[in-house]
Amino acid sequence: MQSYDFLPVRHSETVLAELMIPSYANFGGKIHGGLILSLMDKVAYVCATKHASAYCVTASIDTVDFRQPVEVGELVTLMASVNYVGASSMVVGIRVVSENVKLHTIKHTNTSYFTMVAIDDDHKPLKVPGLILENEEQVRRFAEGKRRKELKIQHKEVVKEVLHSTGSDKSFLELERCKISF
Numbered sequence: 001m002q003s004y005d006f007l008p009v010r011h012s013e014t015v016l017a018e019l020m021i022p023s024y025a026n027f028g029g030k031i032h033g034g035l036i037l038s039l040m041d042k043v044a045y046v047c048a049t050k051h052a053s054a055y056c057v058t059a060s061i062d063t064v065d066f067r068q069p070v071e072v073g074e075l076v077t078l079m080a081s082v083n084y085v086g087a088s089s090m091v092v093g094i095r096v097v098s099e100n101v102k103l104h105t106i107k108h109t110n111t112s113y114f115t116m117v118a119i120d121d122d123h124k125p126l127k128v129p130g131l132i133l134e135n136e137e138q139v140r141r142f143a144e145g146k147r148r149k150e151l152k153i154q155h156k157e158v159v160k161e162v163l164h165s166t167g168s169d170k171s172f173l174e175l176e177r178c179k180i181s182f
């Protein structure tokens with residue numbers, strides 16, 4: 001297979017649609033959040049694998065906020081594109097919308113960013129093609145992907161520092177809704 005140094009975003013853009021059937025519902029009658037996450041993982045896999053032309057694994061998932069519930073009978077559509085690439089990692093941005101097919105109303109349920117890593121047969125990270133950015137939106141997404149990666153590294157450092165600095169001091173829990181019973 002031919003290998004490319006750079007590929008346009010459109011080369012790997014992926015859309016996945018699935019009808020929400022009753023067996024996907026939770027006890028409250030709405031669609032399971034886990035089902036939506038699973039669909040997001042699938043579309044991220046396809047999108048990243050198309051870009052890399054190699055097997056890809058999910059390294060990390062950014063916060064997923066469910067903005068609105070998804071109902072049985074709706075058509076969920078997930079639109080994925082590679083927003084940013086590093087050496088072997090790709091950030092796949094996914095927008096999820098849900099359509100009431102009787103009323104033709106569409107709602108945005110969530111957006112998230114999956115970091116996918118291309119790996120070789122020995123499970124070693126594999127270099128992926130760079131991205132050809134063909135419009136301002138793609139440049140903005142790439143820049144945001146780079147910034148998000150930097151912020152994530154900084155955030156990890158801050159969390160480590162703050163958690164370690166707390167030590168055995170429990171005074172900051174005094175106003176919380178818990179009772180320490182030992």
Ligand SMILES: CC(C)(COP(=O)(O)OP(=O)(O)OC[C@H]1O[C@@H](n2cnc3c(N)ncnc32)[C@H](O)[C@@H]1OP(=O)(O)O)[C@@H](O)C(=O)NCCC(=O)NCCS
Pocket residue numbers: 057058059060085086087088089090115117119123125
């Ligand atoms: C993802 C994985 C292959 C990375 O392997 P590794 O030995 O840590 O490789 P490296 O440290 O060289 O990182 C490789 C790339 O992954 C990125 N990466 C690794 N862990 C990451 C994380 N938690 N979040 C975001 N990016 C990550 C690195 O930034 C690096 O990116 P770059 O090549 O673009 O610079 C490895 O951690 C793995 O196999 N994880 C399990 C994946 C899996 O099973 N997913 C399904 C879960 S059910």
